[in-house]
Amino acid sequence: MKQIEDYIISVPDFPQPGILFRDVTGILSDADGLKLTLDTLYKVLENVEFDIIAGLEARGFLFGVSVAEHFHKPFVPVRKKGKLPRETVEISYDLEYGQATMEVHKDAIKPGQRVVIVDDLLATGGTAKAAASLVEKLGGKVELCAFVIELFDLHGREALNGYRVESLTKFPGH
16 A cells, blocks of 8 residues: 655755755645545544634645645635735745745634644745744634645754644655
8 A cells, every 4th residue: 555655756956956855746646645645634634623724835725725625614825925916914934045925815814713734845844834923913823734744854843843733744854
């Protein structure tokens, strides 16, 4: 029986030399891999009380929408700056080489709502931490951060200290 890890494609030297990229499109392009991954996400969340799924651009959308539909919960996209059409709240955060800004619609999360953040990959944790800060800025409570892949030696869990973190697979980041 294949495991989720078997569907993840490792691509050397992408996006730059020395990086071993973990590509989730192997999961998406195989119906069995996709079903296995989504069923595993559903199992992780079956005893979690939550009101909203927040998916991080862009691959977090692919998994997050399916999870939201499965649990009959709303889906909130957390996007790069300038991509959402209505009034937003935003947060800027540091990347390895520069800075980025993410935003969410101002009315997407109400005070007290419980949120699960979904993304494909946990590396250094900066993007997920920024998303958690956006949820909290709107008065929401982060119940869980769920990832398909965790690059364990990049210490993203440490950046998310204080949040419950679940990952379906773990790989070295180097």
